[in-house]
Amino acid sequence: MADQSTTDNDTDGYRSGFVCFVGRPNAGKSTLTNALVGQKIAIASDKPQTTRHVVRGIITRPDGQLVLIDTPGLHRPRTLLGERLNDLVRDTWSEVDVVAVCLPADQRIGPGDTYLVEQLARLRNRPTLVALATKSDLVSGDRLRQHLVAIQGLEEKVGISWTHIIPVSARTGEQVQEVGDVLLGLLPYGPQYYPDDEFTDEPEEQLVAELIREAVLEGVRDELPHSIAVVVDEMRMRADRPEDRPLLDIYASMVVERDSQKGIVIGHKGERLRQVGTTARKQIAHLLGVPVYLDLKVKVMKDWQRDPKYLNRLGF
Incomplete structure (x- = not known):
């Protein structure tokens, strides 16, 4: 979290704090994060377990600052990487003011959702809980009402209480502003943590690596996404360019587990x-506001998801 001493904005009525989005994989957490922030900071894909680390999105308003944390989806781990991602999720829950559970309207409430909410119910210091019926644009009004009733039913079943239950569509923008208003209103009074013009505390290298990984995930086979990691080896402005024609050189490696995946x-x-x-180059140039030269290589690290040495090297 940011150093509170870096800001003098601690006026009466100003709210600030941290909100964590949780949900099963592919519940719409990253898309909603991007919609609320107004910038693409978390990659979105129809492949499960796209998010692999904590992403912070910062929303600064005259009445407060909301720091959104998009975490990996909690899932039954099959690898050491999966176990570490689940640990990351639980550690984050214990540090935030509000947890917003994303329950996609186009899917029935299932055992995975119930398990997730049960885990929240067991927290010793339970944060304020909000339920978000994401992807509300994909269902009819009757189906959405049934879904909201099912979400409410989790209260008695699991032993929790929702402060709010809100349908939202990040794709169409419906209710996105309302979600931001509700979340900010639940935060405690406090100082501004980040400067006005900052929309994420993600390092640029990490943002670049994620945009490359998103581009790789498009159209690949179902078994491949979990096996891909991206590392930025070098990123620097080209020295011999005039000021009015800058060029950012990026050298990155895409890491897979087998030679067949490399192909x-x-x-x-x-x-x-x-x-x-x-x-990826177009996305990176749009994000950073500078023309980009992108050099990509593919490396094989055999079974890296199960190897502690490789996981540590890749930043997990």
Whole structure:
């Protein structure tokens, strides 16, 4: 968390604090984070377990500052990486003021949702709980009402109490502003943690790596996404460029677990790799506001998700 001593904004009525989005994989947490922040800081994909680390999005308003934390989806781990991601989720829950549980409206409340809320109910210092019926644009009015009733039913079933239950669609923007208002209103009075113009505390290298990984995830086979990691090896402004024509050089490695996966990422005659590079370069240039030269390589680290040495090297 940011150093409170760095700000003098501690006026009466100003609210600030931390909100964690939780939910099963692919519940819409990252898309909602981006919609609330107004910037793309968390990658979104239809592949489960896309988010692998804590992403902080910062919303600063005249009446307060809301720090959104998008965590990996809690899931039944099959690898050491999965165990570490679950530990990361639980550690985050204990540090926030509000937990917003994302329960997608286009899916029935299932055992995974119930398990997740049960875990929250067991916290010794339980934060304020909000339920968000995400992806509300994908269902009819009748189906949405049934879903909201099912969410409310979790209160008695699990032994928790929702402060609010809110349907929201990050894709259409419906109720996004309302979600921000409600979350900010639940925060304690306090100082501004981050400068007005800061929308995330993610290092630029991490944002770049995630945008590359998002580009790789598009259109790949179901078994491949969990096996891909991206590392930025070097990132620097090109020294011999005039001030009015800057160019950012980025050298990055995409890491997979097997040689066969390397072939999938590269594609026939390198076509897939070029496509990934083009997509990622445009996204990175838009985010950072500077033209980008992107050099991508593919490396094989055998079974890296199960190897503590590789996990530590890759930052997990």
